[in-house]
Amino acid sequence: MKKLFKYLRPYRLSISLIVLFIFLQCLCNLYLPTLMAKIVDNGVIKGDIPYIWRIGGFMLAVSICAVVLSISAGFLSSRTSSSFGRVLRSEVFAHAEQFTLHEFDHFGTSSLITRSTNDITQVQQLVNMMLRMMIMAPLNFIGGILMAVYTDARLSLVIVVMVPLLAIAIFAIFSRATVLFKSLQVKIDKLNRVLRENLTGIRVIRSFNRVDFEKRRFDDANLDLTSTTTRVQKIMATLMPLLMLIINFSTLAIIWFAGIRINNGLMQVGSLIAFIQYVMQLLFSIMMVSMMFFMIPRASASAARINEVLEKVPEIADRELVRHANGAPGTIEFRNVTFSYPGAEKPAVSNISFVARPGQVTALIGGTGSGKSTLVSLIPRFYDIDSGALLVDGIDVREQSQENLRSKIGYVPQKAILFTGTIADNIRYGKDDATDEEIKHAADIAQATGFIAEMQNGFDSFIEQGGTNVSGGQKQRLSIARVLVRRPEIYIFDDSFSALDFKTDAKLRSALKEEVSNSTVLIVAQRVSTVRDADVIIVLDEGRIAGIGKHRELLETCQVYREIVSSQLSEEESA
Known part of the structure; x- marks a missing residue:
């Protein structure tokens, strides 16, 4: 007391x-x-x-x-x-x-x-x-x-x-x-x-x-x-x-x-x-x-x-000496990264090594519990890794301030979260000083303009607590628009297209390709159709990398990827 x-x-x-x-x-x-x-x-x-x-x-x-x-x-x-x-x-x-x-x-x-x-x-x-x-x-x-x-x-x-x-x-x-x-x-x-x-x-x-x-x-x-x-x-x-x-x-x-x-x-x-x-x-x-x-x-x-x-001291804190980035903006590099959740019997991800570069779309795919979402949550430093090194812009994330690190990242979580307020307020959450034109442009890219126009007050329509008055797909598109208006160096989409139909998914990815062409893009997905056109596909299995390459390469070299593809696509579609 x-x-x-x-x-x-x-x-x-x-x-x-x-x-x-x-x-x-x-x-x-x-x-x-x-x-x-x-x-x-x-x-x-x-x-x-x-x-x-x-x-x-x-x-x-x-x-x-x-x-x-x-x-x-x-x-x-x-x-x-x-x-x-x-x-x-x-x-x-x-x-x-x-x-x-x-x-x-x-x-x-x-x-x-x-x-x-x-x-x-x-x-x-x-x-x-x-x-x-x-x-x-x-x-x-x-x-x-x-x-x-x-x-x-x-x-x-x-x-x-x-x-x-x-x-x-x-x-x-x-x-x-x-x-x-x-x-x-x-x-x-x-x-x-x-x-x-x-x-x-x-x-x-x-x-x-x-x-x-x-x-x-x-x-x-x-x-x-x-x-x-x-x-x-x-x-x-x-x-x-x-x-x-x-x-x-x-x-x-x-x-x-x-x-x-x-x-x-x-x-x-x-x-x-x-x-x-x-x-x-x-x-x-x-x-x-x-x-x-x-x-x-x-x-x-x-x-x-x-x-x-x-009195609870946060496990993650900025170090006194914070180094500034000296690598290519947006470059993400995992070097033998291993991470375990507190109290877990075994690591969630083990010995992960790969590089995601600007101008590329890097996709992560794998079965449930393979460590996809865990892996991308390490980039904004929601957790600290156990061993190895995770570099953003050539500097270990532990040697950057959290505010500076996260200012470079646009993160769309697996579960879309909206806040009480208007649609414009929710999109502007990504950038406080975003203009009406920037908000509308982000909504266009996210394929959200259509359903927004059908609402009574358009961008001024009110979103209830938790987004209960919009559908799951609409919430995902608004969450994507919120990230797009920010224009970060790095985009992370953590299974952010799961509630979209295939037609909307395809349109959104096509529009994204031009919008984020100079940024680093990481996509976590369950659908093969979402990741097949990625520049690099990383296949995870039980927390380890089972294969890295493009769609055709992995069909020939990665058994885990072939099983995922065969379970979702016909032989003609997979080819």
Whole structure:
């Protein structure tokens, strides 16, 4: 928890003002019972009406001052805690953006969302409470004791018995609740994960008639969270009645012993009223601290989860000495590259060596799980290789800044991703300052202009979250247009034509040939028809290169390629 407090440093002035305002408010609150005692002893009992009006008016002024100070402190503490939460969310988001795909898998998407929202909210609420109550409670507690002792030292012995009883009660309850609070956030993660899977996979769930099964799965996670929350609330619910019981018994004890002292002439009625008010301030300061304790276990668990994200060092980071490219722009060279996914039993790709040059189309083909997508994901450095060297523009990718490396690459992923916004916004995602003409040209090359023109608002048509209002083929063409508008040195199409019909596929590849003639193009595909005209075809089999060459060469020299071709094309087509 302490590690997160460094994000409060920019708000030191606000925090100082909060402390000052609360200190003055506490002085006002501690002064009011003394004024009340004077009114009773010197005004009411003696019948001095002008004195009552004079001191009463002064009490009203002190009360108004306390209210103004309280509102000011509340406003500043709310603004400070909200700003703290905003900065912390930005830090978590910015740090998570640097994670590798492996680190995203380690935390899980649902957990990162929970940590960035619910967990930070818990810490933010605690900070808001701390800025007020953690300052006010000690001041009221200490001030209440001092003023109570000043009012009547002998009667203050009741406090000596009362305070330890309150401390024991609070400790007993929170020692049981802390463990449950830690598990509570984990169960929120689980519920979010189940909910997210249900919402994103609704088509599959319905197609397999698994709605009832998913309802039961959600109900189990929901019931687990509910039962834990109920157990925590039951434990915490005993706190307030227990505290009030001790406070009420303490009040009875004070009135009992004070009555004896008043009867013996050792104490005045006004002093009793003041003493009770001081003790109430003392007790309510303890109750305020107990309310803080109610939030601390959960906020501490949340803070630990936030720190886990912030302290996670990304596996891939730019080196201090970054070398600039000295080779031909767009050249990609694999030198005996081997890569394994974390925890995998064997490498995903092994001893891969080839060169992809500008002006060439290099195609990767192979069976499912042969390592095609893994291989191209190493070029933008989504993962770091285990051994060998991967060079772009003649320099190892590990010796280039990630931003500079990725600025050269236009990557179309296997699963087309669109963002909420207009079609033009999604295409312009590849180049912020792209003109309308550039966007239209990219859409023409990607064979997307036809279906865009049929939409009600053309390029200003709105894309729903996840692109749910367009088909798979349309999403792929928009993703390709987004890369084309960027005009990078290197184009990577990771099975990006799979949802296109053969006619559209052929038109798109024909248009691409002229558009990217001076760039390096890598195409990952399952269809032989997509790769047969490539300048270089690389055949992968179980993570290794089974053959390199052109279509006709591979038909003669590569058994794996012949099997792929024969499974898709007739003898006449393959020839």
